[in-house]
Amino acid sequence: xxxxxxxxxxxxxxxxxxxxxxxxxxxxxxxxxxxxxxxxxxxxxxxxxxxxxxxxxxxxxxxxxxxxxxxxxxxxxxxxxxxxxxxxxxxxxxxxxxxxxxxxxxxxxxxxxxxxxxxxxxxxxxxx
Amino acid sequence: xxxxxxxxxxxxxxxxxxxxxxxxxxxxxxxxxxxxxxxxxxxxxxxxxxxxxxxxxxxxxxxxxxxxxxxxxxxxxxxxxxxxxxxxxxxxxxxxxxxxxxxxxxxxxxxxxxxxxxxxxxxxxxxxxxxxxxxxxxxxxxxxxxxxxxxxxxxxxxxxxxxxxxxxxxxxxxxxxxxxxxxxxxxxxxxxxxxxxxxxxxxxxxxxxxxxxxxxxxxxxxxxxxxxxxxxxxxxxxxxxxxxxxxxxxxxxxxxxxxxxxxxxxxxxxxxxxxxxxxxxxxxxxxxxxxxxxxxxxxxxxxxxxxxxxxxxxxxxxxxxxxxxxxxxxxxxxxxxxxxxxxxxxxxxxxxxxxxxxxxxxxxxxxxxxxxxxxxxxxxxxxxxxxxxxxxxxxxxxxxxxxxxxxxxxxxxxxxxxxxxxxxxxxxxxxxxxxxxxxxxxxxxxxxxxxxxxxxxxxxxxxxxxxxxxxxxxxxxxxxxxxxxxxxxxxxxxxxxxxxxxxxxxxxxxxxxxxxxxxxxxxxxxxxxxxxxxxxxxxxxxxxxxxxxxxxxxxxxxxxxxxxxxxxxxxxxxxxxxxxxxxxxxxxxxxxxxxxxx
Numbered sequence: 001x002x003x004x005x006x007x008x009x010x011x012x013x014x015x016x017x018x019x020x021x022x023x024x025x026x027x028x029x030x031x032x033x034x035x036x037x038x039x040x041x042x043x044x045x046x047x048x049x050x051x052x053x054x055x056x057x058x059x060x061x062x063x064x065x066x067x068x069x070x071x072x073x074x075x076x077x078x079x080x081x082x083x084x085x086x087x088x089x090x091x092x093x094x095x096x097x098x099x100x101x102x103x104x105x106x107x108x109x110x111x112x113x114x115x116x117x118x119x120x121x122x123x124x125x126x127x128x
Numbered sequence: 129x130x131x132x133x134x135x136x137x138x139x140x141x142x143x144x145x146x147x148x149x150x151x152x153x154x155x156x157x158x159x160x161x162x163x164x165x166x167x168x169x170x171x172x173x174x175x176x177x178x179x180x181x182x183x184x185x186x187x188x189x190x191x192x193x194x195x196x197x198x199x200x201x202x203x204x205x206x207x208x209x210x211x212x213x214x215x216x217x218x219x220x221x222x223x224x225x226x227x228x229x230x231x232x233x234x235x236x237x238x239x240x241x242x243x244x245x246x247x248x249x250x251x252x253x254x255x256x257x258x259x260x261x262x263x264x265x266x267x268x269x270x271x272x273x274x275x276x277x278x279x280x281x282x283x284x285x286x287x288x289x290x291x292x293x294x295x296x297x298x299x300x301x302x303x304x305x306x307x308x309x310x311x312x313x314x315x316x317x318x319x320x321x322x323x324x325x326x327x328x329x330x331x332x333x334x335x336x337x338x339x340x341x342x343x344x345x346x347x348x349x350x351x352x353x354x355x356x357x358x359x360x361x362x363x364x365x366x367x368x369x370x371x372x373x374x375x376x377x378x379x380x381x382x383x384x385x386x387x388x389x390x391x392x393x394x395x396x397x398x399x400x401x402x403x404x405x406x407x408x409x410x411x412x413x414x415x416x417x418x419x420x421x422x423x424x425x426x427x428x429x430x431x432x433x434x435x436x437x438x439x440x441x442x443x444x445x446x447x448x449x450x451x452x453x454x455x456x457x458x459x460x461x462x463x464x465x466x467x468x469x470x471x472x473x474x475x476x477x478x479x480x481x482x483x484x485x486x487x488x489x490x491x492x493x494x495x496x497x498x499x500x501x502x503x504x505x506x507x508x509x510x511x512x513x514x515x516x517x518x519x520x521x522x523x524x525x526x527x528x529x530x531x532x533x534x535x536x537x538x539x540x541x542x543x544x545x546x547x548x549x550x551x552x553x554x555x556x557x558x559x560x561x562x563x564x565x566x567x568x569x570x571x572x573x574x575x576x577x578x579x580x581x582x583x584x585x586x587x588x589x590x591x592x593x594x595x596x597x598x599x600x601x602x603x604x605x606x607x608x609x610x611x612x613x614x615x616x617x618x619x620x621x622x623x624x625x626x627x628x629x630x631x632x633x634x635x636x637x638x639x640x641x642x643x644x645x646x647x648x649x650x651x652x653x654x655x656x657x658x659x660x661x662x663x664x665x666x667x668x669x670x671x672x673x674x675x676x677x678x679x680x681x682x683x684x685x686x687x688x689x690x691x692x693x694x695x696x697x698x699x700x701x702x703x704x705x706x707x708x709x710x711x712x713x714x715x716x717x718x719x720x721x722x723x724x725x726x
Contacts, residue, residue, distance in 0.1 A: 035210060036194075039191065039210050040187075043183060046183050050176055050180050053172035054169045054173030054176060082211040085209065085211070086211055
């Protein structure tokens, strides 16, 4: 058993699941989207990115790219939330919430690609 | 090259595909070339753990801060939002500290903040410490140097030489080639030498790398595969390394000339098995030089002057001894090379060496140290004419020379200098012929690579006799002064000398007319034509009535100003017309139309 692979797989999958948990539900209803879930998704996604640093294989490079895309989407979602809740005069309107959740939806797509890559890597790695 | 980033990198900075044959590119390894881009990966790999620690600490602190209950100033229960907590942790962790924002904290919050302050400080210190350690890490610096080196070499867009080994010889050659405006690339296993290279005041930027030249990958990084590479010089002081470099160059780039240094005939044999490298053994060459110096001092003076590189002063003409016996101290690698040369000149030799076995060649052997009076007496230095101090120790050589001169002041003394630092001592000793192996080597390589035709000219010199050489040296010093400014080659072709072509085609192109000053044609330019090459034939020192033909190549030496003036004559038609006939013709097209001198 390769501990590095286990840790990495754990974080990739956790980032995707947290992301999905935040994304699921009515897109404009703040009550259905937990801010802590978004926070956890950002943190786990960042850790998954750092874990892929310095991997020089072809699939590792693609992994890093998708991971960076997910980070970008999630951080943008967090900033949009902060803007709506703290800076804009209107507060957390359904429109603002919708944009936050749709951004996280984009990240979810990148995370799904990450998971697919993980599965591909696992399947194509034969060690007899 | 499995990584798309690397592939992209090679697209941008890799060798020019169109200029290298596919066969050649497949030959030269790119393994260490790929290693050269490892720097960024090294940083990322090393920073993995500290970054994850930092992210985790931040996440825990921020999360805790949002969960800990607080209260506003009017006593309402209040919790921090994630944004507030992240803001607070950012300025606290980075030790900036703005105080308790946006509300004054409760004691519970303060307790949590205390814990997180300690955590984050440790995290930051760990991350920054790792980064600093990485920057000072030897492997990292090497990777960085390799990457920089590779980039500079692959961006070279002009012909360059690949020099393996930057010792004293490399330094001398570097100065000479740099003065000629030739680029070169250096590999050396010794870090101090590469630092010396970086400190050297060269005009051009000289890429240098601390690397073992025995590794073909390192040679590839240094531009062996580069189509602009002109020649490979193996000049390290280790014969094994030189052999490896000569081999690698011959196998990977059979089209390149290779010049290798060696001290042993056996290694020279092994080098010759690979292609046709030019093998230079300084000891062997010194013997040849000594023979020329004994037979033809002026020829020897001319050759040394031309080989010494740009700006060299004319060396003094030696005064060889007459017939008689020579005493050679030291029967090591040098003695073994020199004594057969002396025998070939018909000179009797007495060898003095503490551990000499049978020296053969019918030489007499005296066992012992040459600086002991009784040994000198045994070797009968008193009635010898020549004396060679050829051990591998400078102190010993100096005391040998002193002891021999005390016995016989009129001796012709040749000495071997091993270390550059001893140069002033040998200069003060004023020996008649000094062997500095590194300089012999440098001159030899320079003569072969600096100017095409020079090597050919030097091959011809000994056969022309001493009188001719003496006249040529006089002519050169009279016209160009006592310092050799420049040696260069011009070709009478449409590309190099467009203005001369019609004149040469007319069949009356006297060399003397070409060498007139384009400002005042009654003045002869300070230039000497050493040789004209035509269809493989050479004419040495042609006179002023020599008639030029299309395609002739001239080897000239003279002042820089003269070179510029000659270039003017070769390119500008009006200058050529004036130099040849004395008529001033208009230069510009419009004026020519007016004057009707189309």
